[in-house]
Structures are given as structure tokens and as C-alpha cells.
Amino acid sequence: MLDMNPEDIKGEYTEHNLTLYEDICRKVFTTELESPFPKGYLIVSRTDTNGIITHANDSFVEMSGYEKSELIGQPHNILRHPDMPAAAFKDLWDTLNRREKWRGYVKNLRKDGGFYWVYAIVIPNIRNGEVEGFTSVRREPSRKKIDECIKLYAEMSQTK
């Protein structure tokens, strides 16, 4: 996956080298600018079994800061924020591989370096007994839950 482009970043930023799945490295830039969850909306995306984005609704596209064409066909870790502990996503994939639903609070990275928090529920799409892909439906989390997660994820990242 491509590194982020400093020209896309809005405002002062910090540089990170993210290690993704299969030890792929990605240079990302983060700012402290939070985008509020759009009230009353759901942010929906679907992937194939490898986590490659196949569908994204309008709210998903808008919140990500990318164009839809920049998202479809990309791995879902394009949204991976360095503040998210790797263990959360390991748990996500372990849960999905058991054909179960995963729920969690996720801090996502925007194209412009900003971020947004979601409460995500991811489920396997089972068709004729086979897992054909995954759907994630994200809704607005409460501030209280976000604050708890900020603390928890910081601790998880430290004890890594």
C-alpha cells in the first residue's frame, strides 16, 4: 500500500511508520483534528474474505476523506490509525474466522491525517454456507466510551 502523501495532510502532523499485516510498512501522518460522526447516519463498508474493500456507502467515503475510487479495491487497513493496538484487529480477524460477530470501538485515520471514532460491528456474510466477505456497520459511540478506549488502547500499545 502507498504511503500517505504529506500534501494531503491538513495542519500540523506527526509522522509514524506503521507495520501492517505481513510486515508491510506504511508511512502515515496524523493530526489532532477529530471529525465528528455524522448524526443519524451509519457508516457501512464491505470487504472480500481478504479484507479488500468492495463496497462503501456515501458516509464511509465522506468520513474517510478519500474518493470512492481510491477506496474500492484497497485493503481495509488504509484506515488504520497508529493509536489502534494491533491486538484489537487480531481479535477482529480471529472472531470473523470463527464466523462470529465482532464489536469494537475503532479510531480511524482519514486521508488528511485527521481521525474519527466509530462503534463498529463486523459480521461475516454467509451465503449458501460459505463466507463470501464481511460487512462492517459503524454507528456513533458515546464520548464516555471513547474516553475509556483512549486510555485502554494507550495501555495496550505500551504493554506490547
Add this chain to the structure above:
Amino acid sequence: MPYNLAISPDFKPDQISGWYIFNTWLQKKLDEAIHLDIHQSFAEQHQAIDNEKVDIVYANPFDISRLVREKSFTPVARPVCKPDEAIIACREGAIREITELPQALTVAQANAPEVNTIGMIMLEPANIDKSNIKIIDCENFVVVARHILKGEADVGFFLAESFNELSNLVKKQLYPLINSQINMIHHAFMLSPKFAPHKDKLKELLINMKIDDKGIQILNDIGIEGFESMEEEDAEFMIDLMDTLLS
């Protein structure tokens, strides 16, 4: 044996005659005997489906999962531009945001499971869940409004369409705190395995209603702009979506 047509029990009472006309039209077009069963509650409709007394149903999105997964029903068509969206409203006053609501909340709701599910989700950002609310079940959305105006409920869950149809006098005294913009949840015509051989013909009839004078008139009577095709994957996607909303 005639076939049976059922409509989701959240129909509007003033549209019943429209559904009878729809049924007469459908029988003539399909050249089949079809009986319209009006179920007053979801429990009654579920019972009828369990007893295989329903062949065509204009189903609530909430029921599509059991229809497909447990009863092998298949989707045929859905209304265009008619997503089920919810509004949470309170009495016109000081409160302007969900997060300003009291934590121990009394909610008035009607018999519309999809609306009530979306309503609960929209309360989550305020840290309000099933454990800290009291529910008042109401016969319809007008009664929901009445409970709010009388101060018996802090908020009410409304189908957006029904909220907008409340009288101006009532609406003026209510404040919509939030309305959903999901755009992916809707009612759908579903067919039993027994009726499946008529699927293609029925689909064509439903889709073409909006370009036929008589069809347009009936659509008007049942408050629908027109129908569009709904494929099995569309239903599966909605089932997955509803599944996430219920957790």
C-alpha cells in the same frame, strides 16, 4: 385453494382500502385467487406465516431475516425512495441534543420494530441503553406524540414519514432531536416457496405499476411511489445490516 396476501401490521389504517384494491388488481392480472389477510399484530402475522397461511407478504424489514432464513421466502420487489427512517422527538423546550436528555429516560414507541431498533441506536451516543429506559408501548404514532405532549414520556420514537404526517398543531409542540439517514432499510414484497413459480410475472407487474394509469392510482392509495426489483443478495445484505443493528 386461494393464495394469501399479507401486509406488514404497521400499515396505515387509511390505506387498507388501497390494499384491498391492490389485491383485486393483482388477482385480475395474475389470474389467480388471492385472499388479503389483515393481521393486527406482528405476533398474529408470524403465526400465520408459521402455519403457511401467507404466500405474498409486504414485509417489515425486521421480518425479512426470518422469512428468508427460516421460511425460505424470496424477495421480489421493494418500494422506491421509501426507506424506513426513525425520528426521536421530545417536547418543544430546552432540550436540543440527545446528550442533554436525562439518563433515566421514558420512551414512547409504537408497533414498528425497525423504528424502535433504530431509535435505540440513536440513543447510544448519549450512553442510554435498554437498561436505563422505561418503555411505553403505544398503538400508533399519534398516541406516541400524545404521551410526549402530556409529559408522560421524555421522548418518542417515530417513523419519519409518520412524524411528518402529524398535524401541524402537534408537530409545533414537538422537537425532532435526531433523524436517521440510513437509506438502506425498507419494506419488501416477499414470496413463499409455494408462490415462487409466479415470481417473474409478479415482479414485472409490480415494477410496471408506476407506468400504468390504474397502477399509479393504486400506488397512490397505498402511499408508495413505485416498486423496483429486489434480488436475493439485496435481501441478504439487509439481513446482515439488521443483524448488526440488533447487537
